[in-house]
Amino acid sequence: DQQVKQNSPSLSVQEGRISILNCDYTNSMFDYFLWYKKYPAEGPTFLISISSIKDKNEDGRFTVFLNKSAKHLSLHIVPSQPGDSAVYFCAASATWDKIIFGKGTRLHILP
C-alpha cells in the first residue's frame, strides 16, 4: 500500500520554463512534507519542506504547494536550469513518526 505516490516516473522541461512535479498521499495523519533531490552516484539531499499548517513554502526558485483537501502537493521550479536535472523524491511523515518516500520522478531539463 503506497502512502506517497509520484505517478510520473519522468518529466522533460525546456530550460528556462517552469517544472512542476506532483505528489499525492493517502495517509491523512501526514503533517510534514519534504522534497529531496538526488543526483547519480550521490545520496538524496533535502531540498524544501512544508508543514500542514501552511499551503505554500518558497525558497528561491523552488516553491512547494500543499492542498490538504486533495491530499496533493507539488514542487515548482522556476526558471528551470540544467543543474536541476535529477531525480526528485516526495516524502511525508506524521508527527514523531518516520518519513515515507515516494518512488521518485526523474526530471530532464532540455537545452
Next chain:
Amino acid sequence: DADVTQTPRNRITKTGKRIMLECSQTKGHDRMYWYRQDPGLGLRLIYYSFDVKDINKGEISDGYSVSRQAQAKFSLSLESAIPNQTALYFCATSDPGTASTDTQYFGPGTRLTVL
C-alpha cells in the same frame, strides 16, 4: 569531511556470502536509517533506529539485520546474500530534537551487486 559516510562504496559478492555495510555519522544525530533504492521503486526503508537501544523493522527487513554499535554507527548485514538484494543502499540520519518534524541526511550510498 562528509557528515554521513558509508563503507564500502561498491561491493560485488556471491550468493550465500555474508556481507556487512557500515555507516558512520559525525552529526550527533540519534536517529539512523537504512534504505535501499531499486529502479522504479524509490527508497524503501529496511531498518531504523531512534536511539542506541532502539531497533525497528522497516517495510522490507526480511533477509537483513542491523546493529547499532554506538550513536554514531549503524551497520546493515546480509547474512546470506541473494541476487535480488542487488541494489543501491543508503544510510541516513536525523535529529528532530524537540520538534515534531524531521529531516533526514543521507550518506553517499553503497552499490551492492550479488552474483
